[in-house]
Amino acid sequence: MGGRTDLTRRAFLRHTLLAGTVLAGFPTLALAREYRGGHQWPWESGRADVPHYGLETDTFLTIGERQFVDAATARLIPSDDDGPGAREADVVTFIDRQLAGFYGRGQRWYMKGPFPEDVLDTQGYQSEYPPADLYRVSIAAIDEWCAQNRDGRSFADLEEAEQDEILTMIEEEELTVTGVPLATFFSLLHDNAIEGFFADPIYGGNRDMVGWAYVGFPGARYDYRDYIAHNGQAIVMPPVSLMGRPGWTAER
Amino acid sequence: MDRPDLAPNTRETRVEKLPSVDVVIIGFGWTGSIMAQQMLEAGLNVVAIERGGWRDTPTDFAPTMAPDELRYYWRHEMFQETARETLTFRNNISQTALPMRKWGSFLPGSGVGGAGVHWNGQTFRFLPSDFVAKTHNEERYGPLPTGMTVQDYGVTYDELEPHFDTFEKLCGISGKAGNINGEIVEGGNPFEGWRSSEYPNPPMEMTFTQHRFEEAARGMGLNPFPGPSANMSRAYTNQHGISLAPCTYCGFCEKFGCGNYSKASPQTTIIPVVMRNPNFTLRTNSEVLHINKHPDGTRATGVTYIDADGRTFEQPAEIVIVAAYQLQSTRLMLLSGIGQPYDPRSGEGVVGKNYTYQVMSSINVFYDEEYTNNFVGAGALGMIVDDYNGDNFDHSGLGFIGGAYIGAWTTNARPIESHPVPEGVPEWGSEWKRSVRQNFLKTASISVHGASMAYRQNYLDLDPTYTDHWGRPLMRMTYDFTVNDRRLTNHITPIAEEIARGMGGREVKVNSREGAYDSVPYQTTHNTGGTIMGQNPSESVVNRYLQSWDCHNVFVMGAGAFPQNAGYNPTDTVAALAYFSADAIRNQYLQNPGPMVQA
Structure with missing residues (x-):
């Protein structure tokens, strides 16, 4: 059982889509920089590269x-x-x-x-x-x-x-x-x-x-050294997000 | 004053000529930073040009931000943006190549540190026989089959050994030697080439999966050993005085930057010493368009690059070091007209020749009672069996050469990527969901890391249709698995399955490598060939010192130099070749600039 519909409005749809979509602009913008050797490590305070989470x-x-x-x-x-x-x-x-x-x-x-x-199946999107x-x-x-x-x-x-x-x-x-x-x-x-x-x-x-x-x-934790030798036993700990969570310690 | 006859868009084509330097380096990842350090140490002044941005640990992959699976893997923040530049792909020459619109099978890096920021850190040396693959295999098994274009590297393992050692000490590799100066050492890999010394750090602390794998492999009479790891098993300070911290087994290595200074990367091992040198300049968000050739064609005069503001510069230099990722280095040589492009019909030409990859398969082991807890993991936490790699076993009558390591790595439980289910479970719906829950913490994975032999029909050239964001042709990849690949994986995957079945699980699932090469599912970022090294200019782009046969002051780094790929991860060999090349430049070339090997 299958269905097939000709979508004749394709060109029209595409036109309206463009109008409704923010301009698909240039890829991520970045500024060219020159770093001269022999100076301080070029770390800048407060410039952490934070995620764009919406x-x-x-x-x-x-x-x-x-x-x-x-x-x-x-x-x-x-x-x-x-x-x-x-x-x-x-x-x-x-x-x-x-x-x-x-x-x-x-x-x-x-x-x-x-x-x-x-398109070949091996060629992707x-x-x-x-x-x-x-x-x-x-x-x-x-x-x-x-x-x-x-x-x-x-x-x-x-x-x-x-x-x-x-x-x-x-x-x-x-x-x-x-x-x-x-x-x-x-x-x-x-x-x-x-x-x-x-x-x-x-x-x-x-x-x-x-x-x-x-x-x-367990989420965005970053140190499991105490658990390497778990030997096949369950490790029960509540998950942590990048936003954190109220309880940070494992329930063991 | 502006010339009135200039069209409005000529700002982009006006080229500003910069003062000449001794060395210009294209790309600032592993080989770019190694070559910068080596050239600076020789007293030269060096400019590195990197198309991506500056990146460092506290700013770009702090522990509070690094474990973000969506952002770094699935939204590709560590990688080159395909919107700027990608490549086109087809399986064979009769098809039309189409652009890889988003990454799949492999993940080229971009930015300071290159792919060395987001690697796992699995740091193997190729076997001595891998460097003489043609000679070795023909001596033992007779002539190579028709169409197989496997070659010798032109450099031997013995010549590279000191340089492997240098890189492993730079990184603080954690491992166990199996052969020190010819003496087989218990607990290491008995098949490996000789080492001049033990690894700088002891092996990683193994976990449940590795213990089960080791037991099963020993039971079959195989020789398991700890995977050599660029994740630190303890605090370490390298030869440049740069310190790394113990790995915390957080399970966010490959596709991520390490927030903890626990994974060797250019940032954590060598860039600090380069940045301290007043003879060094780094230009970021600046992309080299082409290498400029002298009218006499025997040497380069420097490079032309464009920065993110669209300004174009000429950077003259005495030496040009191409240190981009393999795909970009091949493309730059083609765009610059250095070396004859390869033609698969005639077999003539060299640039783009012998593109090879890696033939990967895997086995999942599902447990009922025991937990594998894969979130307690690290990029190079694993036990390995090398009995079926290279020519460590007799290939008589098998119909293929080369081999694979079989490894039980526990790298992660990042759930978008890693939620394996047994055979027969549907891909969505309640049954799928329940199976994901039941198996999420109870699955071990065994991987088979197969070599890839060069064939005449697999190659790289420039695409006739698609262009990058500067309007230049994209690279075109023509690639499919070969008869050697299929026989290799069909022979070795069942051995891995036998080990897996000995690991005490409820059931196993074999993920074979079948059908045409598919550019969609991630396999590995081990693209090789295209700027291959060799013994003469008719069959290679560069000589044994990675020096262009055509332009003697152009040196091409990277896995592009591999005439074919071995059954290992490439980084250690890439770095050893860079140090070998640097040694030749410092001790031969600078005294007498010209071809170091006579054609």
């Missing part, structure tokens, strides 16, 4: 797109009897914030054309859309397919079993839409969901370190 106000997704990402990532990493999933980790906020920043714009990726149709735009066109295409083939409902309104079925069809390239690389989108969504479940909470996902606590990863 702000709560950094959003890209529309309400409808948020519902799609929330529903789809909740199928990839479900909340169930075994423990928290994408929803508890707030993966959708992580993804939204990433798409609103340099990552969504593909700012650090090589995005020059041409973009040929024939070859979409002309940077991540944020790929989300936008793909979600539109999937919701349109759902509307046509699932009684006018959007993906987020479907039953979980139906959602699983559609995600599987996209992953296995049984559901394709001309001009929209849905399998590439699935792969990106899958990667981003795992990132949002396991990245440091400073980026908006892995909320309260639920992803780390679930698997037993």
Whole structure:
């Protein structure tokens, strides 16, 4: 069973996307410097290279797109009897914030054309859309397919079993839409969901370190010398984020 | 006063000529900083030009910021930005190469310290037979097969030994010698080439996975030994008086800078001594566009570079040292027109020839009761078996040459990257999630680090279509695994599996290397060849001293010099070749500038 829709509005969509996206500018800017030998070590006070973790106000997704990402990532990493999933980790906020920043714009990726149709599996990401735009066109295409083939409902309104079925069809390239690389989108969504479940909470996902606590990863600690000789025994310690945490000592 | 006839964009093409220097170095990573120190010690004045920015421990990878998996690995903050420059890739010459839009299979570095900032620190010497791979294998097994373009290095292990020793002492490598001046030493690698002395530091403290691996390997009659590590097993001060701190086993080495001064990198071992020297100048965020040739074609006159503000400079120099990453060094030689580009159809030409890689496979061991606790890890914390590397075993009738080390490294439990699940588990959904939880702290990983032999069809050249952000052609890589690679990995991976099955787990999963080379999943940043060294100009770019056959004052460092890749991590051999080259420049070239080997 498969579906195929011609997305004839592709050129129009691309036009509007450009208008709605912050200019995909030059890669990370940096100034040329000259350091003369024989002087002080060129360390500068207060110039620590801090992460760009995004702000709560950094959003890209529309309400409808948020519902799609929330529903789809909740199928990839479900909340169930075994423990928290994408929803508890707030993966959708992580993804939204990433798409609103340099990552969504593909700012650090090589995005020059041409973009040929024939691509080998071994050649990786070859979409002309940077991540944020790929989300936008793909979600539109999937919701349109759902509307046509699932009684006018959007993906987020479907039953979980139906959602699983559609995600599987996209992953296995049984559901394709001309001009929209849905399998590439699935792969990106899958990667981003795992990132949002396991990245440091400073980026908006892995909320309260639920992803780390679930698997037993202690997080951003930096000294395990006391535990090298664990000899196959469990080491139980609560996770620590780059933001820290209230309890820093191991429960042993 | 501006000339009125200049078009508005000519600011970019106006070239400011700088005062001449003795030595200009392109790239300031491991080989750039080693060569800077060596040339400064010889009394020369040196300018290094680095396309990335300044980086140091407290500013750029402090312990409070370094363990950030998303930022450094998945958002590539340690690496060259593909937006500025990437390469195109195809598996064979009949296909159209397309750009690697984001990194996958390998992760070229950028910035001060280069990839030496984000390496794991697994620091092996190549075997003596690896340097004479053609001669050795032909003597023992007969002529090489058609299409295999394996060559000798033109330098021997014995000649490099003092330079390996220098680099290992610079880094404070933690390990156990297996052969000191020809005497086999218990506990080390009995197959290794002779060492003039023991490692400067004792081995890392091993953990559960290594103990199980060692026991299983010994049970099979193999010879396990501690992996040589650039992570410090104790506090250490090197020959330049620079101190490193004991490793804390934090599990953030490869793809990360070390916040704790515990991993040898250019920053923690040699850059401080270079920066103290008044005869040294470093220019950052400045990218060399090409090496300038003298009209007579026998030497270079310096380099032309562009800085981040778009200003272009000519830096004249008596000696040009190319010390970029292997891919960029090959590209610079092609862009500069130094050496004849390689043509795979005719087999003629040399620049871009013999691109090789590494053939990696792995085995996971899943435990029920025991915890492997991989977050207690370090980049080079491992036990190794070398019985199936190089020509340490008889290849008669096997149909391949070369080998692999089999290693049980415990490098990390960074969860975005490392969440292995057993065979048959789906890739998402509740069953996947539960399996990730069940196995996250209970999985050991055994890796098979295979050699890569050169073949005629695997090479590098300039892409006809895609350009970098300055509008220059990208490098094009044409590469696929070869029959030698497949036989090698098919022979050695099952041996690793047998060790893995002896480690007392519930089940194992074999991650074989099959199908075409895929540029997407990370394998290793061990790209080699393209500016290969050798015994004559018809089959190599540089001579045994890494000196260009064409321009005698151009020296090309790095793994580009390897005529083919051995079954080890390359850094120790890259550094030893740099010290060997520096020694030749200081003791021969400066007295009598000209070709040090007559063609």
